Amino acid sequence: MSNSNVNSVLKEVLGTSIYILVVLLIALFTVKFIGQRTVVIGQSMERTLSNGDNLIVNKIGYRLHDPERFDIVVFPYRNDRTQKFVKRIIGLPGETVQIIDGVIYINGEVLEEYYGKEFMVDGGVAIDPVLLSEDEYFVLGDNRNNSMDSRVAEVGNIKRDELIGKVWIRITPFSEFGKVE
Numbered sequence: 001m002s003n004s005n006v007n008s009v010l011k012e013v014l015g016t017s018i019y020i021l022v023v024l025l026i027a028l029f030t031v032k033f034i035g036q037r038t039v040v041i042g043q044s045m046e047r048t049l050s051n052g053d054n055l056i057v058n059k060i061g062y063r064l065h066d067p068e069r070f071d072i073v074v075f076p077y078r079n080d081r082t083q084k085f086v087k088r089i090i091g092l093p094g095e096t097v098q099i100i101d102g103v104i105y106i107n108g109e110v111l112e113e114y115y116g117k118e119f120m121v122d123g124g125v126a127i128d129p130v131l132l133s134e135d136e137y138f139v140l141g142d143n144r145n146n147s148m149d150s151r152v153a154e155v156g157n158i159k160r161d162e163l164i165g166k167v168w169i170r171i172t173p174f175s176e177f178g179k180v181e
Contacts, residue, residue, distance in 0.1 A: 035059060036164065037171070038074050038084050044141030044148065045086055047117055048072070048180070054172040055086070055180065059165035067092075067137060067160070070113065072167040072180060075139075075158050086167060087149050088115055091138030093160075097130045099123030099151070104140075120144040124151025135160040 040053040049055070049072070057074045067073060067089055077083040090113070091097035095106050102120040104111040122145070130150075132138060136157040141147025149155055167180045 035168070036074075038086070038164075040086055041083075043146050044143050045072070045088075046143040046146070048088075048115065048142045049086060049167075049170070052173075053170050053176070055167050056169040056171060057165040058168040061166050061168075062160075062163055067163060067166070070115070073137075073139065073158075074164045074167060075162045076164070077155070079154065084164070085139075085148075085155070087139035087141050087147070087158075089137050090140050091130070091132050091150075091157075093132055093134045093136055095132050095138075097126055097132065097138045097150075098128070099126040115142045116140075117143045118145060122151065125153055125156075126151050130157070132157055137163070 036057045036059055038055050038057055040049045040051055040055065043051055055074075069089055069092055071089045072086060073089055074084050074086050077085055090104060090111065091106060096108070098105045098108075099120065100123065102123070104113065104120075104126075126138070130138060136159055138150045139155075139158055140149045140151070150157055170176050170178060170180050
């Protein structure tokens with residue numbers, strides 16, 4: 001093999017290696033700072049999301065603006081940081097949340113919302129007023145009677161820095177592909 005052939009092969013290997021390295025760095029940057037795939041586990045978000053749905057979570061949005069009421073968010077479970085919860089924001093920082101006879105009250109006013117799958121039987125800790133601090137959110141699953149959420153002390157209120165991001169797109173099942181509202 002001549003020197004020119006060896007140089008040509010080395011240039012090809014080096015070029016391909018640099019290309020692969022750049023693609024990997026872009027992928028790592030995207031997963032770390034922009035978007036992340038997560039899978040719905042369980043039925044707590046039924047009718048909106050189902051067990052096994054694959055989602056893309058927008059991780060950069062909350063760096064630019066505050067989370068809003070009714071956003072569907074992802075956050076880690078406190079007792080097992082590898083497990084991720086998917087829930088809907090109901091209460092915002094500084095608000096008082098209370099659930100009386102299945103009705104959600106925000107600062108004493110009935111919350112008009114239609115995400116709950118059925119009548120909420122248990123208000124959990126929110127039977128008594130829950131005052132959210134300036135960096136806390138109260139979250140519920142849409143399947144209110146089958147959801148471990150802020151009504152349960154071991155989940156509790158979610159701090160802003162615990163939010164991984166907002167659910168953006170459902171990628172599977174393909175028949176449900178699209179933006180999640």
